[in-house]
Amino acid sequence: MVSDVEMTKIFYSKLSKKALLIRSLLKKPLTLSEKILYSHLYQSTPISSFVRGTDYVEFTPNRVAMQDATAQMALLQFMMAGKQESAVPASVHCDHLVIARSGASEDLKTALSTNLEVYNFLRSTCIKYNIGFWEPGEGIIHQTVLENYAFPGGMIIGTDSHTPTAGGLGMLAIGVGGADAVDVMAGMGWELKFPKITGIKLTGKLNGWTSAKDVILKITGMLTVKGGTGHILEYFGEGAESLSCTGKATICNMGAETGATCSVFGFDDSMVRYLTATGRKETAEIASGMKKHLTGDSEVYLHPEKYFDRYLEINLSELEPFINGPFSPDIATPISKMKEEAVKNNWPEVISAGLIGSCTNSSYEDISRAASIVRDAISQNLSPKSEFMLNPGSKEILLLAERDGYIDTFRQFNSEIFANACGPCIGQWDRKGIEKNAVNSVVHSFNRNFASRIDGNPNTHSFVASPEIVTALAISGKLTFNPITDSLKNSQGEQVMLKEPSGFELPVTGFGRAVRKNSKGVPGDEKIVIDPVSERLQSLIPFDKWDGQDLLDMPLLIKAKGKCTTDHISMAGPWLKYRGHLENISNNYMIGAVNSFNEEVNNIQNQLTGQFEPVPAVAKAYMAKGISSVVVGEENFGEGSSREHAAMEPRYLGVKVILVKSFARIHETNLKKQGVLALTFTDKDDYNKVRDHDKFDVVGLMGFAPGSQIRVVLNHKDGTREEIFTSHSYNLSQIEWFRAGSALNLIRKLGKESKYK
Ligand code: MIC
Ligand code: SF4
Numbered sequence: 001m002v003s004d005v006e007m008t009k010i011f012y013s014k015l016s017k018k019a020l021l022i023r024s025l026l027k028k029p030l031t032l033s034e035k036i037l038y039s040h041l042y043q044s045t046p047i048s049s050f051v052r053g054t055d056y057v058e059f060t061p062n063r064v065a066m067q068d069a070t071a072q073m074a075l076l077q078f079m080m081a082g083k084q085e086s087a088v089p090a091s092v093h094c095d096h097l098v099i100a101r102s103g104a105s106e107d108l109k110t111a112l113s114t115n116l117e118v119y120n121f122l123r124s125t126c127i128k129y130n131i132g133f134w135e136p137g138e139g140i141i142h143q144t145v146l147e148n149y150a151f152p153g154g155m156i157i158g159t160d161s162h163t164p165t166a167g168g169l170g171m172l173a174i175g176v177g178g179a180d181a182v183d184v185m186a187g188m189g190w191e192l193k194f195p196k197i198t199g200i201k202l203t204g205k206l207n208g209w210t211s212a213k214d215v216i217l218k219i220t221g222m223l224t225v226k227g228g229t230g231h232i233l234e235y236f237g238e239g240a241e242s243l244s245c246t247g248k249a250t251i252c253n254m255g256a257e258t259g260a261t262c263s264v265f266g267f268d269d270s271m272v273r274y275l276t277a278t279g280r281k282e283t284a285e286i287a288s289g290m291k292k293h294l295t296g297d298s299e300v301y302l303h304p305e306k307y308f309d310r311y312l313e314i315n316l317s318e319l320e321p322f323i324n325g326p327f328s329p330d331i332a333t334p335i336s337k338m339k340e341e342a343v344k345n346n347w348p349e350v351i352s353a354g355l356i357g358s359c360t361n362s363s364y365e366d367i368s369r370a371a372s373i374v375r376d377a378i379s380q381n382l383s384p385k386s387e388f389m390l391n392p393g394s395k396e397i398l399l400l401a402e403r404d405g406y407i408d409t410f411r412q413f414n415s416e417i418f419a420n421a422c423g424p425c426i427g428q429w430d431r432k433g434i435e436k437n438a439v440n441s442v443v444h445s446f447n448r449n450f451a452s453r454i455d456g457n458p459n460t461h462s463f464v465a466s467p468e469i470v471t472a473l474a475i476s477g478k479l480t481f482n483p484i485t486d487s488l489k490n491s492q493g494e495q496v497m498l499k500e501p502s503g504f505e506l507p508v509t510g511f512g513r514a515v516r517k518n519s520k521g522v523p524g525d526e527k528i529v530i531d532p533v534s535e536r537l538q539s540l541i542p543f544d545k546w547d548g549q550d551l552l553d554m555p556l557l558i559k560a561k562g563k564c565t566t567d568h569i570s571m572a573g574p575w576l577k578y579r580g581h582l583e584n585i586s587n588n589y590m591i592g593a594v595n596s597f598n599e600e601v602n603n604i605q606n607q608l609t610g611q612f613e614p615v616p617a618v619a620k621a622y623m624a625k626g627i628s629s630v631v632v633g634e635e636n637f638g639e640g641s642s643r644e645h646a647a648m649e650p651r652y653l654g655v656k657v658i659l660v661k662s663f664a665r666i667h668e669t670n671l672k673k674q675g676v677l678a679l680t681f682t683d684k685d686d687y688n689k690v691r692d693h694d695k696f697d698v699v700g701l702m703g704f705a706p707g708s709q710i711r712v713v714l715n716h717k718d719g720t721r722e723e724i725f726t727s728h729s730y731n732l733s734q735i736e737w738f739r740a741g742s743a744l745n746l747i748r749k750l751g752k753e754s755k756y757k
Contacts, residue, residue: 004089005282007062008151012286015039015153019293025049029299031307032266033197033232036172039293040155042189050194052309053230056731058189061155061174063089064181067141068115068122069096069426069572070159070643072580074178075125076540078185079528081747083129087187091132091149092122093141095359096576100391100423101430104398107419108137117536118580121528128526129185139394139420142166142359145173146249147278147396147511152267152287153294157184161642161666162359162447164262168249169271170287170294172232174262177644177670179743186747191733195261198231199308201301202239204317208500209335209484211369212247213361213445213466215314216254217322221332222312226636228260229665231309235265236301239316244505245274246363253360254447257329259639259664266295270505277506278396321469323479325449326441326461328563335469339480347461347479348441352434353387354474355444356467357418358425362393364400366445368503370467371406374413376499377475381490384413385477387433391418391425400507424454427573431455443473448640450567452592456574468501537580542748543651543675545741551656551677551698553715555607555622557629558615559690561596564633566641566667568592570649579645586649590615590631597692607693619653626654630696633660634687638667647671651742657698659712659726661687672734673743679710679726686724693717704738706731 022038023030026049030038042058050057064086066074071092078086097118098111112119119136126133134144141158142165150156152170156163159178166173174192184190202215219233233255240248248265255263267287275284287294300307320334326347333341342349356362356370367390377383390410392398398420401407407417423429425446434440439459446454449462463479472483475498481488487495530537560568571588578585591602591614598612605611606618608625622629631650637660638646647670650658657677661684671678677698681687697713704710714722730738737743 004063004149007089008154008283009286011062011154012290015290015293029297029307031197031199031234031300032264032294032296033172033195033234035293035296036153036155036264037194039153040172052194053196055194056191057194058191059155061088061157061184061190063149063156064184065141065145065149065156065158065163066090066092066178066181067096067160068092068094068118069576069579070178071122072118072537073644073648074159074181075122076580077178077182077744078129079125080540080542080744081182081186083186085130086185088184089132090185091134092126093134093139093144094119094122094136095140095421096426096428098136098419098421098423099428099430100418104417104419111136111419117531117534121530121537121580124526124528128528136421137395137419139396140359140422142253143362143393143397146246147394151283152271157181157190159642161256161640162253164255164260165249165253165359167252167255167262167264168245168247169274170265170267172262172264173252175256175642175666177642177647177666177673179644179673180669182744182747188747192261193230196231196309198228198233198310198312199304200233200235201237201304201311201313202235202243202316203237203313204239204315205242206316206319209321209468210316210319211466211468212243212250213254214319214321215316216251217324217332217464218314218319219312220254220257220324220330221322223258224330225257225328225639226259226662226664228255228258229636231260233258233260233263234296234308235263236296239314240265241268241270242316243270244363244365245270246365249363250361254329257447259636261665267291268295273506277511279511321466323443323463323465323469325463327449327451329447329449329464335482335484338482342480348439349479350441351386351443351473351477351479352440353389353442354384354470355389355391355424355442355446356470357391357393358422358444358446359393360447361445361467362391362397364397364507365503365505366467367392367397367401367406368404369501370471371409372502373468373471373475373498374409378412380496381492382475382488382496383491384474386474387416388413388471388474389416389418389424391423392420395420396511400511403512404507426576427453427456428576429455441479443470443479445470450565450640453567453572472498535581535584536577538582538584540582542745543741545745546675546739548702550701551628551696554628554630554656554696556690556692556694556696557619557622557631557655558590558593558604559596559632560590560593560634561599562594562634564593564637565639566643566646569638569646570643582648582652585645586652587616589619589649589653605692616653619655623654628654628656630657630659631655632687632690633658635661637661637663639664642666644670644674647674647676651676657696668729672730672737675738675740675742677738679712679728682709682725682727689714689722689724691716704730704735706735
């Protein structure tokens with residue numbers, strides 16, 4: 001395997017030739033997304049023009065990134081693929097498993113001891129397979145990738161839904177499940193339905209209290225949590241060029257909240273500045289020399305409506321700060337309307353905590369701007385009414401913030417500085433000082449705010465805003481405070497206004513450290529230890545292949561009502577510790593989902609006994625008797641995370657079919673890869689026909705073919721039967737995954753036949 005630097009150079013050295021070829025084939029002006037997609041086709045795929053939104057295409061990404069909570073399952077699967085090393089540069093980042101409790105240094109020490117077994121497993125697996133390993137405390141995957149690995153025009157996949165962050169540096173960066181990472185690390189093509197492309201023109205310039213975060217908060221409100229599905233969001237225009245590279249990265253990061261495949265910006269000066277500041281001047285120079293291949297054609301940007309599948313325009317000069325939430329990132333309220341909306345919806349007005357940082361908003365610019373508000377507040381004798389916390393995105397940023405005095409500023413405000421890790425953003429927050437299940441509001445600069453996510457409390461109303469607005473709201477202590485129009489009473493009893501934030505795009509004296517540290521092994525005989533009695537790690541046993549028969553007499557496990565994200569399907573927080581142990585983590589299956597028959601969470605009827613029990617208990621009771629079952633859900637099922645546990649758990653528990661109104665992209669692929677039949681109601685109203693106690697027959701599976709409809713019979717308890725039709729999006733090779741029992745079974749089989757050795 002070549003080194004990162006070599007890989008980037010080789011990539012650029014071939015780009016002009018590839019670009020010529022693509023142009024001669026497509027014979028039309030090209031978007032940046034198309035340029036990157038077509039220049040990453042899997043070698044053996046013949047070059048042809050693909051139909052966006054229809055054709056499945058195999059790609060060859062330049063690299064793979066994994067974070068500790070998903071890497072465990074990805075690497076457990078990779079170990080079964082029988083390879084010597086990863087075929088492309090790859091890295092693992094220890095960020096999700098650190099619990100935020102008493103501040104960075106204590107918390108890191110605790111993490112190192114409580115997660116020792118998992119870190120040792122990850123480290124030794126990385127050494128064995130020649131994968132970069134970033135120790136806990138080094139930073140959150142997406143910031144580390146942006147600072148070290150991302151490059152304009154490249155393609156990366158990552159086992160985390162916010163992988164698109166690297167789009168801020170002109171890369172197509174796509175979130176996937178671990179099984180997809182295995183494909184790429186095994187040297188196979190990586191399959192994706194050729195995305196549609198939404199063009200988003202940014203005009204004007206940000207000013208005053210608005211920041212890049214507000215661009216994506218507004219867009220998430222416009223597109224909703226499913227409006228981006230199947231699309232790449234491609235940004236352009238003078239407004240796009242006026243944004244910093246890290247601001248662009250924030251916008252790309254949170255594009256995941258619209259369901260978009262990824263988001264991307266064309267190469268510009270902000271990227272040159274960022275690459276140079278982060279010690280990659282050479283990449284900046286090479287990329288500058290081939291700028292025309294690293295951005296969309298001017299004809300496309302002049303007549304966007306002709307070349308994009310959908311087109312939006314946002315004027316940054318007129319943009320207002322937004323506060324999104326609670327419970328969903330697409331409930332977007334402009335700050336000027338918050339007073340009215342909060343009263344109307346009975347949202348708790350007092351803010352108990354304000355948190356900034358995370359992988360979304362922890363750039364030097366974010367931190368310096370938030371610190372400027374704190375400094376102003378201190379100079380005006382204001383102190384924060386809410387708790388105020390920071391979790392920096394990377395060690396690099398923390399060191400710079402310390403060096404340049406920002407951390408001192410936050411400390412003067414009594415702010416807690418957590419480790420450079422995900423922490424509260426993923427429920428790894430041992431929250432104190434608030435009663436259990438108290439109704440309260442928090443505001444943070446993270447990206448997701450699903451119920452219970454941040455602190456496990458379903459009554460915490462969590463709102464998303466820019467770091468600047470979070471800081472201002474934490475000072476005022478009120479959700480309804482608008483720093484643009486409202487004043488605050490200081491300790492002298494005077495009414496004062498906060499000054500508009502100001503900061504630095506990049507540290508004036510540079511990042512200081514040219515190359516970041518990660519340990520990388522020499523592939524070989526490194527011993528990987530999995531204790532057979534471990535509670536945290538468990539070797540995988542291949543799933544059974546399909547027996548060629550129709551699936552009959554399967555009881556309904558749960559008919560889920562309303563929003564069912566991956567957090568509802570496989571909760572995070574305390575459950576993160578079981579991410580390497582399929583059997584143990586399966587005890588959280590669907591414990592957050594609402595049972596449509598009694599509107600209760602984690603309380604469903606066991607068809608064998610008639611008793612009401614938690615979902616995993618019923619699933620296990622069926623599994624113990626060798627009974628397969630079915631799960632039913634509504635729209636955008638599995639939205640949110642890339643965690644494939646949400647697909648492996650049902651597979652392990654004997655759930656054969658997931659039948660829903662619609663799926664989120666990554667979750668649907670994860671289900672297909674793990675051999676669970678992912679079906680959608682052809683007529684969405686048929687969801688209403690599913691009754692408590694139904695038994696399902698899925699018939700005609702021998703004729704399972706791309707585009708076919710699959711007949712499902714609902715056998716009701718009263719002896720009546722209803723037949724409905726279901727649809728699917730499987731192509732031929734995905735049907736093979738189903739037949740083989742999982743995509744991995746197929747890799748193993750093909751490996752044995754030595755086709756991919
Ligand atoms: C998230 O933000 O939801 C996570 C936690 O980073 C997940 C990954 C995981 O569940 O491990 C994601 O975004 O994919
Ligand atoms: Fe971590 Fe939160 Fe970013 Fe996910 S969104 S990678 S949990 S910081």
